[in-house]
Amino acid sequence: MTTAPSRLRPRWLLAGVASVVVAAVAGLALGPVRLPPGSVAAELLNLLPGVRIDSGLTPPEVAIVTQLRLPRVALGLLVGAVLALAGGTYQGVFRNPLADPYLLGAAAGAGLGATVAIALRGGSSGDETASLPATVPVAAFAGALLAVALTYGLGSAGGRERSPAALILAGVAVTSFLTAAQTYILQSNVQTIQEVYSWILGRLATDGWHDVLVLLPYAVGMAIVVLLHGRRLDVMTVGDEEAAGLGVHPQRSRYLLIVVASLGTAAAVAVSGLIAFVGIIVPHTVRLLAGVSYRSILPLSMLFGGAFLTLCDLVARTVVAPAEIPIGVVTAFFGAPFFIVVLRTAKRMPV
């Protein structure tokens, strides 16, 4: 270790909270339909008990603010936070700067699981605005866990000499295999292609609060477990033997964190589809800016991840308004160039 891991600095925490506030305000004030910001603010105050302000909006316009934008912003914050936190966790657990839910195959595994669940759902409603069957997050979780186990198994086949590249290559192989399986299932269930396809590209559905409520328990549970492990991850960066010497059980923590991060990823994938790059961009930006301690990377990734995805979603639903572009396209558009920068600096970056 060259730099001593530092604790979370208050000014970065403040910046993280501020970014969430800015993203939320922008997400609520802007959209494909132009509404006066003052009226939007008035309608949000009206949600508080006992407040009654005349905003001058028609009932459908009020619904745009309270029933479309508000849940969608909440969902963006949650999904972004979960994906970024999962990315940060994987990077710590695998001591690999390139680990993220996407590259490890977890997202593809979750995608396969969810596709199977959607395809097998008898008498498909074919309606993605309908409630997700309860089986989808569970199936997605099973797929995600299976994928990470496969990737980890394949990547560590080289023994202790394994390089970061081995794990990523294993992840790529697993992702390709699972994606092929998913494509096969899609092709044999043509009626679900459209539904699953729009979901694969990632989208934050405008579906009231349902998705938020599905994801919330997973997000909270994951955040609690992962944030409590920040110090252990810092200790584990010095190596397994040393960590064991310091009283940490690296393997036990590692398994727990993999399960929890995969569970969170699976829940996020189940509601929002495959949204690439959030899990890798955000933790690395945080690492570059605020230091290499997981005690600061993890909470800050959560905050900035939520803000980043909410802003990406704003772009996704406004640039080609009144239509939408898949949010996965937006995150990848910003993510791919960033990924190259990370690759170029990864060698110098302690993880």
Add this chain to the structure above:
Amino acid sequence: MRRTPRLVAALAVAAALSTAGCADAGRNDPGPGATSAAANFPVTVGSVTLAKRPEKIVSLSPSLTEMLFAVGAGKQVAAVDDQSNFPADAPKTSLSGFKPNAEAIAAYAPDLVVLSNDMENIVSALGALRIPVYKGPAATTIDDTYRQLDELGKLTGHPTEAADVVARMRDEIGKLIQDVPQRAVKLTYYYELDPTLFTVTSKTFIGSLFTLVGLENIADPADKAGSGYPQLSAEALLRADPDMIFLADTKCCQQSAATVSARAGWATTTAVKNRQIVALDDDIASRWGPRVVDLVRAIVDAVTKAPA
């Protein structure tokens, strides 16, 4: 369940689409087919020449299947594609109009193949097998429907019946339109192709029918690309606040007045508050065959009952 093929069809229409004017359905003169008293072979329609009456027709288009049966050529139809579910006695097979297989089609030894889209170069593949192909692309105006009925009548040896069908359709649609009550302010409508809010503008075939009945399309301003089949955002839809909602995704996607009313924010729209959600039959609404009359009737009935 049939969403994907329907969207493919919609895109195919969009590609072929120019501006479609209002159909002149009030006219009452019979089509040109009515003048030919007897069917004489050989007959030529466009680039298709048939030496004798076709007896083993394969249809790869649900709309053309309906037309063939309507003009009285049903007995000559040997096989229809997997989407051709009307009329019930059409010989439905696993043939696909979207992924057509020339060998599978040739196995029926057809003397005429009718289709709407030249998917995967099927026309030239069938041409290589010396199988005559009639292409009746998705209609952009009601006159395309009349022309295709007329042409299929000639090709199958039923020109008089075809002319009768066309005359009857013109007559019925004309009467339906006449009976629509006049309104001071036009009602606005949203036409749903699928639950992701894909819709049609008034420039499409479907849209032109609504224009005939005197409705105003809320999607027209949204279609900047001019495809005729824009996708609306939920926000744009709520802001437009349509007076009526027509669902063409009741079969494919099980949409209904109940599911639409339950969507986030939709309960505030005029259409939902006044219960003006009209469930259409997906098949009738997505085809341009003889049952277009039923579609116009469904629209007219709903508009007549709608509150002022």
